Amino acid sequence: MVFWEGYASDETMGTFAPLVVYWLYAGFYQLLPPLDRYRLHTRREEDEKNLVALGSVVKGVLLQQFVQAVVAELLFLITSNASSSGDVVQPSLPVQAVQFLIAMLVMDTWQYFVHRYMHLNKFLYRHVHSQHHKLVVPYAIGALYNHPLEGLLLDTFGGAISFLVSGMTARTAVFFFCFAVIKTVDDHCGLRLPGNIFHLLFQNNTAYHDIHHQLQGTKFNYSQPFFPLWDKLLGTYAAYTLVKRPEGGYEARLKKD
Template sequence: MGIFAPIVIYWLYAGFYQLMPPLDKYRLHPKKEEEEKNLVPLSKVVKGVLFQQLVQAAVAHLTSTADKSGITIQPSISIQIVQVIIGMFVIDTWQYFAHRYMHQNKFLYRHVHSQHHKLVIPYAIGALYNHPLEGLLLDTVGGAIAFLISGMTARTSVIFFCFAVVKTVDDHCGLWLPGNIFHIFFQNNTAYHDIHHQLAGTKYNYSQPFFSVWDKLLGTHMPYAVVKRHEGGFEARPVKKDTD
């Protein structure tokens, strides 16, 4: 379950967005802009995500077969909630610094992280369109560290990783839908990450997938405003910082 549930959830949730009507009045970018600016076709994105998930599943399988701890007793719901919150902060910390370094290191950006930014206009299925090395370092290693430090059981980790996958897909969906609970409860949301994919925001908003704490603490937070476009839909506009 820990290996395959997040993969199944990814394709169900991303597929839900993909199969929805165009919903132009809720899009952060016009559909035409997505087709013109993105540098890879959907078919290549799907293959890239599947390959990354295959690598991650193989690594997770090798790790699980090495675990001889046996069946463990589930702690109380309150303890599990605390463990999940700790896991959220741990994976955010790991991904912030790793993600930021991949932007600052020219070699890593050119040969690894730039693959993700070929989707200049993000969409749901492309949420995990990364170089396999990036997927291994950010997601697999980051998830393993969060799992170990939080002390959650394997059963709790299934819930945690499925939630992280849903949140990541939602952050890349490109839609500013009314009533979206992630937009209500998280400042780090679809518009927040959309700013990072824009030219003006590539040095900002590194935090993912849950909170924006590290961006705010370390001066890489780019405020934004979501406004309606004249031709319909919404737009996430960076609010210029006084200093870089």
Template sequence: METFVSDEFLGTFVPILVYWVYSGIYILLGSFENYRLHSKKDEDVKNLVTKKTVLKGVLLQQTIQAAVAILLFTVTSDDSETSMNLQPSYLVLARQFLVAMLVLDTWQYFMHRFMHHNKFLYRHIHSQHHRLIVPYAFGALYNHPLEGLLLDTIGGALSFLVSGMSPRASIFFFSFATIKTVDDHCGLWLPGNLFHVLFRNNTAYHDIHHQLYGNKYNFSQPFFVTWDKILGTHMPYSLEKRIDGGFEARPAKD
């Protein structure tokens, strides 16, 4: 059946739409102090950048991300009707998703770690993301444009190419990766959140990384903690109740 909107168009713009819809949900839930990892006051006082600036930075990154996605889909497109009609099995899709997750995790771990250990790159590029000492949902993609290109956009392109997924499959994979990334920065520990159940790399785990004591730990993102554990940069967390309500993620022993 002919569709009016191409898979390439959806693969480019659906993840961006998902980013803002999912972030919007967390903005609405942000008033629940009893589930926050930091108080609302801490979010307003400790962060070193305004939300207006964060908004502009995220929109810039998403513009670059969309441009690269359009270029990637154009270069790799196959216009044959046969390729459009042949849909991979669920087993093949599962394999592609797993490969894409592993590629994205590997790329982002080593690039992320390098940006922390290289003083020039950290000072002039990666430190921009760490202005959010208290992370929040729509700040997930706030970073220097060069970092956004190297870490997120190129990492996504590599996971797409290596996994061999189709533009249609990429709609679902990158929407899922987007939701996971937003969730990791949301600053809320909500009951029943499946990401907290299924992934050790979650909101509390990444919150540790945004604190001064965790700056050289928990580089892994967005899915697994594998590389952190293999290379000795894993700092597990424990959740403790704050006096003023909510939770606090603190380092815990393995």
């Protein structure tokens, strides 16, 4: 039993819970004090290097989430109609854990190759993916700031394929999509906070993705949002080191050979 049972369907929660979680988690980071001693970039760098205003970022994210909600509703409608009549039996926790892992690997695979192609194809980079890289200094609310086409291909389709391939139920999908959203927001938060579980458990984390947003790192660290598997297998992994800045905070630097 889950807390929304009797109030909303699993399908409705699967559509809207990730959207709410995005703004709650990104808003949490936005409301934190400056925390200069944990920042990967100074506040001055964020103001000077980023090429898009916060208002435009918010509008872009809301547009992507609208498209995401429409696709999610269609996906759940189709899969629920295709399933047998009666209540869906929720798998055991071990089965759900396996489905979670499969979905993570599928999402990583899809996003790596689509993301990498958007860098290699000059037309797609110039007219589509470069919008995300206007945030040279990433921050939490901008995690899903993308061109609408990229949002559809990379994130929305990636989520749908992960759901279908893993075979998870709509109820399991609520937790998976919310987890994926939290991880994506955290990867763009720009902070190296002590005790952050994502930094402890995932090599693909805030600093890892920050390297990709730097000019010298745009051809590396395409993997997102979970594991650096494909970067390591296909030679696009860039090792980095965290250096403390004299004025406070850290800087993620590419390791020299």
